Amino acid sequence: MRSFPAEFSDLLNSKGRKWMADHTAGSRPPARNGFFELIDGIMDPATARSCIGLLDRSLYPLLRPYVDRIPRGSISGMTRNYSESLPKTMSMKTCILLSRRFREFEPAEAIGLVSMLRSGSLREFAEASTGLRLERPSPQVILYESGDYVGPHNDHHPQNDRVKNGFVDLHIMFGNDAVEHQWLVYEEERHLKKIRDVNLKGGVAVYRLPFWHYTTPLAARPGREKQARRWLLLASFEIARRVGRAA
Numbered sequence: 001m002r003s004f005p006a007e008f009s010d011l012l013n014s015k016g017r018k019w020m021a022d023h024t025a026g027s028r029p030p031a032r033n034g035f036f037e038l039i040d041g042i043m044d045p046a047t048a049r050s051c052i053g054l055l056d057r058s059l060y061p062l063l064r065p066y067v068d069r070i071p072r073g074s075i076s077g078m079t080r081n082y083s084e085s086l087p088k089t090m091s092m093k094t095c096i097l098l099s100r101r102f103r104e105f106e107p108a109e110a111i112g113l114v115s116m117l118r119s120g121s122l123r124e125f126a127e128a129s130t131g132l133r134l135e136r137p138s139p140q141v142i143l144y145e146s147g148d149y150v151g152p153h154n155d156h157h158p159q160n161d162r163v164k165n166g167f168v169d170l171h172i173m174f175g176n177d178a179v180e181h182q183w184l185v186y187e188e189e190r191h192l193k194k195i196r197d198v199n200l201k202g203g204v205a206v207y208r209l210p211f212w213h214y215t216t217p218l219a220a221r222p223g224r225e226k227q228a229r230r231w232l233l234l235a236s237f238e239i240a241r242r243v244g245r246a247a
């Protein structure tokens with residue numbers, strides 16, 4: 001595999017194509033903030049392995065570390081019991097593909113990645129899952145290696161008019177064979193008590209944000225810490241509010 005297909009739907013197996021056929025536009029009520037769905041088994045293992053090989057070869061060298069630690073003084077600076085607060089902490093690698101101004105854009109598009117993430121069939125998939133009409137997405141790639149994680153956060157952007165009432169993220173996930181586990185923990189009834197396996201090989205996760213969630217540290221199979229990788233291809237969609245929408 002030298003490049004991604006122009007359409008996301010061309011990555012799908014018969015189960016994935018059936019899922020799309022069974023979930024036509026408008027077949028679900030509009031998802032509210034807090035909606036989360038995992039759709040697995042929709043790509044053949046060989047397809048997922050080919051995607052991983054392509055990402056390893058072509059994209060890995062372009063990634064940048066994206067790291068935010070627990071602030072120094074977050075404990076020693078406390079003066080009152082039970083007053084602790086934790087900003088978003090994380091350790092991962094990323095590659096932002098918003099426009100050609102980003103140096104990673106051209107090499108990512110050379111393997112068809114931006115076009116695939118902006119493809120009509122990927123947007124249709126996200127629309128079918130959420131029952132919402134969505135705009136053209138912003139693409140990004142995230143890579144988790146051994147120990148990489150994201151701490152609790154909610155992805156609310158109250159200063160951004162276009163997404164302050166919610167937006168939809170779709171993740172195409174490719175964990176390789178060296179990954180033992182990685183989990184998404186998210187809120188239900190204002191507790192962080194839901195947990196789902198996100199170490200999928202070609203599965204998709206759909207989020208209507210904001211809601212509280214975190215991703216546990218990636219654990220590698222014993223002795224395979226250096227090889228363990230979970231790729232995450234992300235399309236972030238604004239919710240359409242007008243008649244008609246951007247092409």
Ligand SMILES: [Fe+2]
Pocket residue numbers: 153154155213
């Ligand atoms: Fe998040």
